[in-house]
Amino acid sequence: QVQLVESGGGLVQAGGSLRLSCVASGFTFVSYSMGWFRQAPGKEREFVAAMSWNGGSASYADSVKGRFTISRDNAKNTVYLQMDSLNTEDTAVYYCARSRGPAAYITKAQYNAWGQGTQVTVSS
Numbered sequence: 001q002v003q004l005v006e007s008g009g010g011l012v013q014a015g016g017s018l019r020l021s022c023v024a025s026g027f028t029f030v031s032y033s034m035g036w037f038r039q040a041p042g043k044e045r046e047f048v049a050a051m052s053w054n055g056g057s058a059s060y061a062d063s064v065k066g067r068f069t070i071s072r073d074n075a076k077n078t079v080y081l082q083m084d085s086l087n088t089e090d091t092a093v094y095y096c097a098r099s100r101g102p103a104a105y106i107t108k109a110q111y112n113a114w115g116q117g118t119q120v121t122v123s124s
Helices: none
Strands: 003-007 010-013 018-025 034-039 046-051 058-060 068-073 078-083 092-099 111-114 118-123
Touching (some): 018 092, 018 118, 034 068, 034 078, 046 068, 046 078
Parallel strands (some): 010 118
Antiparallel strands (some): 003 018, 034 046, 034 092, 068 078, 092 111, 092 118
């Protein structure tokens, strides 16, 4: 079955960096775009970044553009999220997700498989 396992979360000071990883299994990784979402306490899960099946295109939420970078290694069935210049508003549980197709979709409805999430906490 489809499995997405995130890692790399933790506690970091404002201005710091973290790199999240998501290892996928149970499906043909190269056939799907992958995305990252996040959910802060009391808030809806929101889109962060997505990358097309071949890495040819990426999309970002305005709030992270220029600070976060999504990438993927199809040989390792892994998608990454490099997060730089973190601030306290980035504190959330971060989820890896597999889309329904190859494009870099930005809406939750376009994703049908989710990881368990990894906590990112940014302290001031």
